[in-house]
Amino acid sequence: MREETDRSQAGTARVDSWVWAVRLFKTRSAAATACRGGHVRVNGVAAKPAQQIKPGDEVRVRVHGIERIVVVQRIIVKRVGAAIAAQCLIDKSPPPPPPEVRASVPRRDRGSGRPTKRERRETDRLLGRPSS
Template identity: 80%
Template sequence: MSPAEQRSVTQARVDSWIWAVRLFKTRSAAAEACRAGHVRVNGTTAKPAQSVRPGDEIRIRHSGLERIVVVERIIHKRVGPPIAAQCLIDRSPPPPPKEVLATLPQRDRGAGRPTKRERRETDRLMGRID
């Protein structure tokens, strides 16, 4: 086996790996999340082509929640859910209870962007500005 072939078995691109283990629906969505800064590998922001190896911790911010996974095995092709589950260790915190989500303020659908006055009121309510 050549050195290039050995390297491909022990490492993969981060966007390809998180797509292959079904953390994102498409590879382009995974690459876009990397470019937007929503993917971190071992605590540093990852570009789509960054290599991952077994033992690396990947933190993904997706749909308002944080997923924390540890690379158990490298794969390059998308596989079924049972095999994908064997390739990672999920250390994500449990999602917040529905009661907590219901108490968070939400803007009415179609209300548009908040005005400067509304944003300041929201900041005061959240304790960001005195």
């Protein structure tokens, strides 16, 4: 416990811990996984989970296809209420697209993507290709 207090007084924190504490992710492990997957950037550079952040850093987080851009205002390492979490960051995220635009984005029906192995065999048989 003393270790966490020392880190927050020093003015730095792990990026995975901070994005979890300010409620950008539901769990710390989800935050760490997003960092390892390249979905978290600090000052334009992909961040590893243990990267230290400080006030003034810009953090870009991609969650469920939506990019959130926040500037670190205050360092916290423990999860807090939504009102306090909002004071720890400045949200510079662009507004979400209107529902009409989101609905106009084409989506492929489930199962209409790449053919299965069985379907490929049937296609090869129809086209007279030799089976391997």
